[in-house]
Amino acid sequence: MPAPCKSEAEQGRLRRHVVPALAGDHACARCPVRLQTFCAILEPDELAAFKSLGSTMRIEAGQCLFHEGDPTDFVFNLTSGALKLYKLLPDGRRQITGFLFPGEFLGITFGEEHFFTAEAVETSDYCRIPRPRFEAFVESHVELERELFQIAAHELRAAQDQFLLLGRKTAAERLATFLSQRFDRARRRNADWEIITLPMNRVDIADYLGLTKETVSRTFSSFRAAGLIRSLPDDRTELVARERLEAIAGGFGEG
């Protein structure tokens, strides 16, 4: 029943630089919700109990965790690597609805069927928890139930921002927004550098931003030429002029 993973271009090779697993809490910069982890709201023994619900697994780049339409048998928590979540149109047009990074949950708000496909961007490790066990655990921890609601609420807020991006922003504004988003997350993990890692390729970025890979590439080039960013080895990008990028992202033009 599951469609085969996208072939040629999608069946990626392994990548070398795997993002290390994230330990502990990471708060969202924009709102007072502790995000995408239960670590901060569970007692150590409860946390251990929660972790024991699932089993650790690994997936290679280009492989799918599940496809759109698959039954939602499991809840996932990513521990290393990166996933892309996407929907397809019959003729192959693709919209990536989000990327998933270490520490984040997948599948906590689903109905009976997945409504998107989840595919590994690079080799990734994750914890897979059978849904019934997950739900039983959550039901016995009311504070988790509330946390799940907060996560969903936060994702709804992020979705509104993405509507604005996809519906009304120019190519430069979209890419600047994306780079700023990535920076915000990197900053939460390491406050030192204006450097972000983009494990996904140009096609993925394009399908996330509602553009083509050529337009994404051209916009990267123009940002480089304007001294806004600098491309480094190992999929890393330095945001040389982060404030100007954020101004562009917010629709204030290049001023």
Add this chain to the structure above:
Amino acid sequence: MPAPCKSEAEQGRLRRHVVPALAGDHACARCPVRLQTFCAILEPDELAAFKSLGSTMRIEAGQCLFHEGDPTDFVFNLTSGALKLYKLLPDGRRQITGFLFPGEFLGITFGEEHFFTAEAVETSDYCRIPRPRFEAFVESHVELERELFQIAAHELRAAQDQFLLLGRKTAAERLATFLSQRFDRARRRNADWEIITLPMNRVDIADYLGLTKETVSRTFSSFRAAGLIRSLPDDRTELVARERLEAIAGGFGEG
């Protein structure tokens, strides 16, 4: 502090055909979640208690319930009319993130500040519940807490569909999707007719679909010319060839 409502074009006039208030339950056609109402999961006396939490109010077309950035002091339930929810860019570009219709809740998932503006499309009545009272009531009714989560989950699913629309669909596919969406909701209230009411104007539809009003108007015209729809008085539209519209909406072309 709140920005003034959009002037000229937005400060609408009254409209005559107000959607009647919706009584009772309305299930979502696509998923097993009872949506946007607590009616079905509260006992009659509890329902009465819930209704007594708020006060009934009226708003005229073009007026705003709240602006982006306002504090989230209230939870709203629309009883008649229609609202549009939108975000703005500094230069005035606007993305409507959704329309709200009778029976639906507004503000159940917010943080401290609203992250969009809510403005009346036509004269609307609503129930306004102070947030602390709402939250206290929900906390004392666990089944409501779960229902709120289901509503948020459903909205997240709808958001993914909108990503696909805004990022990858053509103008015709966007409008066909919108008309089909409206039909799905109308069908849930009245199974008789392939007729929908569109109280919002072309600018609003355009800002919802990520297009311009001219493109929306042209696409309406082409649908009319192709015999897919028929325009009726009082903002009503008949979906003459609903299945063909749905095929277009799904990206299967005009076949």
Add this chain to the structure above:
DNA sequence: CGGACTTTTGACCAGGCTCAATAATAGTGG
């Protein structure tokens, strides 16, 4: 070094946007 793939760049094209004019519609006041 070589093959496969990705990224970048170029040339051209087109879907949808802009600007503008006209038509239709709703509301107003006599």
Add this chain to the structure above:
DNA sequence: CCACTATTATTGAGCCTGGTCAAAAGTCCG
């Protein structure tokens, strides 16, 4: 009830951003 006005919808003409098609350059890894 009907002309008058304001607003909205439609249609047209031309343009531009971003898409398409193609080729060259750069990477990765055996």
